[in-house]
Amino acid sequence: MKPKLSIAAILIPIAALTCQSAVAATTYLNESNITVAVGSGTSPGSFNNTFDNGATINKVIDAPSADAEEIHSQATHIWFTAAQTGGGLELLFDFQIEYDLSVLHFWNYTSEGYDVDNVDFSFYDGSNVLVGSLSVAPALGSYPGIRAEDIALDAPLNVRYVTAFLTGSNRQVDFQNIGFTATVSAVPEPSTYALMVLGLAGIGLATRRRRSV
Ligand SMILES: [Ca+2]
Ligand SMILES: [Ca+2]
Known part of the structure; x- marks a missing residue:
C-alpha cells in the first residue's frame, strides 16, 4: 500500500x-553587516587626526551594540572641520539589503565647541528611490563615557542606502558613531x-x- x-x-x-x-528579529546595524564611505558631497575642509595611524571611516560604525559606551579618543572618533560655514561631512551608508528602520542612534561629542549640530538624513530603497528624509539636531554626548542618543524614526521602510550630511554651526563636526536598529524588510x-x-x-x-x- x-x-x-x-x-x-x-x-x-x-x-x-x-x-x-x-x-x-530586530538587528543592530554596524560594521558586521553594513558599510559606510565618505561621500563626494563632503565640503572642502580637513579631517584633522581622523585617519591617523591607519584608521578608517569605519570608526563611524564600530559600536558593538546600540547601548555601547565609547571613550573619546583619536582611535574612536571622527573629526571634520569645514573650510566654510555651512560646509559639512557627507556619509554614505549601504545596508546591503533592505531594512525597516525603527531607531537612530547618535554618539555626539561632549561639548558645543566641537559637537555635531545638525544631520540631514536621506533614505533610499534598494532601487535608489528616495523613501524618506529627516533633519536631526543631536544632543551633546554624555561624559566621560559617551552613550548614544536614541531617536525614534517614523518607520522608514525598505531602506538600503542612507545619506547623512553632518554640520556644525562653528564648522566643527566631531562624533563617535552612528547606528540603526532595524528589521529585515518583509x-x-x-x-x-x-x-x-x-x-x-x-x-x-x-x-x-x-x-x-
Ligand atoms: Ca567609533
Ligand atoms: Ca557645536
Missing part, C-alpha cells in the same frame, strides 16, 4: 515558514515561493491519488 501524503503535512511547514518571515524570498509551489503541487498530487483509489 502506498503511503498517503496528507494535506496538513504540507500546509503546516508552509505556515511555519510564513510566520517566521513575518516576525523577523519581502517573500524566492525559496518561500518555491516551497509554496511545491506544496500546492503536492496537494494536487494527493488529491488525484485519493480520486484514483
